Amino acid sequence: MTATTTHPKPAPTPSKLDPKRALMRVDNLAVSFDNGSGPRIQAVDGVRMSVYPRQTLAVVGESGCGKSVTAMSSMQLVPRPPGRFDRGRIMWGGQGVDIDLLTLTEQQMRQIRGNDIAMIFQEPMTSLNPVYTIGDQIIEAILLHQNVNVNEAVEIAVEAMNDVGIPEPRERIKAYPHQFSGGMRQRVMIAMALACQPKLLLADEPTTALDVTIQAQILELLRDLQTQRDMAMMLITHDLGVVAENADVVCVMYAGRVVEYANVFELFSNPMHPYTRGLFASIPKMHQRLDRLVTITEVTENPKEFEKLPGAQEGVRPWWPWHDPPKDLAPSDEPAGDYYLQEVKPNHWVGVWRTEAVEGHKSRAPDLDYRIVDDPSRQKPQTDA
Ligand SMILES: Nc1ncnc2c1ncn2[C@@H]1O[C@H](COP(=O)(O)OP(=O)(O)OP(=O)(O)O)[C@@H](O)[C@H]1O
Numbered sequence: 035m036t037a038t039t040t041h042p043k044p045a046p047t048p049s050k051l052d053p054k055r056a057l058m059r060v061d062n063l064a065v066s067f068d069n070g071s072g073p074r075i076q077a078v079d080g081v082r083m084s085v086y087p088r089q090t091l092a093v094v095g096e097s098g099c100g101k102s103v104t105a106m107s108s109m110q111l112v113p114r115p116p117g118r119f120d121r122g123r124i125m126w127g128g129q130g131v132d133i134d135l136l137t138l139t140e141q142q143m144r145q146i147r148g149n150d151i152a153m154i155f156q157e158p159m160t161s162l163n164p165v166y167t168i169g170d171q172i173i174e175a176i177l178l179h180q181n182v183n184v185n186e187a188v189e190i191a192v193e194a195m196n197d198v199g200i201p202e203p204r205e206r207i208k209a210y211p212h213q214f215s216g217g218m219r220q221r222v223m224i225a226m227a228l229a230c231q232p233k234l235l236l237a238d239e240p241t242t243a244l245d246v247t248i249q250a251q252i253l254e255l256l257r258d259l260q261t262q263r264d265m266a267m268m269l270i271t272h273d274l275g276v277v278a279e280n281a282d283v284v285c286v287m288y289a290g291r292v293v294e295y296a297n298v299f300e301l302f303s304n305p306m307h308p309y310t311r312g313l314f315a316s317i318p319k320m321h322q323r324l325d326r327l328v329t330i331t332e333v334t335e336n337p338k339e340f341e342k343l344p345g346a347q348e349g350v351r352p353w354w355p356w357h358d359p360p361k362d363l364a365p366s367d368e369p370a371g372d373y374y375l376q377e378v379k380p381n382h383w384v385g386v387w388r389t390e391a392v393e394g395h396k397s398r399a400p401d402l403d404y405r406i407v408d409d410p411s412r413q414k415p416q417t418d419a
């Protein structure tokens with residue numbers, strides 16, 4: 035980044051958050067939407083995940099699997115109606131005590147939005163208002179969340195624009211969204227989200243609409259800002275390359291459920307659910323020249339892939355919404371029905387059928403305080419140079 039500093043920046047304040055305490059915990063969340071005369075659309079159905087301070091949790095999965103709805107639920111930004119929270123809690127630990135974000139009033143939620151949790155939306159152009167200048171919009175976000183006057187808000191906005199690498203922020207603050215390129219608009223969104231120094235950033239496909247070079251710049255920028263500010267991030271993406279480069283922990287979703295959850299190294303080296311294995315099989319590898327790549331459906335449509343879960347005990351089989359439940363399914367009155375998210379080996383969870391082998395298994399919810407920066411086995415050796 036070639037940003038020039040416009041005025042002295044306060045040193046980053048060390049986080050007072052306990053690194054061993056989850057910042058946010060999504061616990062059995064289910065969200066559905068009214069579908070006119072048809073049955074309700076169950077967008078999210080028993081999702082569990084957790085984010086720790088300074089951690090990047092990547093949420094991956096195909097279009098429509100419920101990634102955005104999960105993130106927007108934690109900001110209470112799901113439109114209700116047609117949306118409805120059917121069950122579950124989203125516990126926020128950023129204030130020292132756990133509070134359930136789903137129970138907060140709009141007024142209480144406004145305190146959380148921006149101050150504690152900020153979101154970068156999937157579509158920057160639809161999130162920016164075309165009739166207001168960039169500056170007006172960033173300043174409004176600051177005034178809404180911080181106890182400062184307009185002049186102070188202007189200074190914070192200029193600094194935030196500078197931080198995200200927008201050149202000549204004092205001039206550019208007067209421009210309208212259409213006068214910015216896609217990459218610059220995305221930086222404006224990031225500046226707005228970060229102006230209030232949130233503890234958690236929900237970044238919903240922050241780079242999908244951008245070309246590869248700009249994408250890399252934005253992700254690098256997010257990584258830098260995250261380190262400087264001790265911020266946690268939920269990074270929603272389709273792109274496994276982005277996951278490999280940025281995530282500490284990965285949550286793979288399918289059809290409103292979590293199908294796999296592990297730290298990034300474990301997930302990439304030992305994917306267990308056929309859907310995750312299909313995802314990996316469908317990406318090209320440098321050292322392998324193939325005439326054609328395997329598609330995800332070639333894996334998920336192969337019944338053999340679902341007969342057992344390699345590495346798990348007998349009778350534990352990967353859950354899949356389009357399959358008939360297996361014959362050894364155990365009776366269950368759980369709201370999530372036949373699906374169960376089981377810790378099949380330490381710190382590695384897979385969505386499985388609630389079969390007889392699984393009955394009685396009490397899995398802890400996905401919960402990994404793993405961060406690459408804190409992992410001694412992943413540190414580069416120190417050199418004297
Ligand atoms: N406002 C809404 N009204 C009705 N249905 C909705 C609404 N928002 C989301 N849905 C439905 O909820 C499901 C999950 O949507 P969501 O936006 O979370 O998917 P996603 O995983 O973010 O997909 P993408 O990768 O395309 O962004 C989809 O079936 C979608 O059609």
Ligand SMILES: [Mg+2]
Nearest residue numbers: 101102103156
């Ligand atoms: Mg989405």
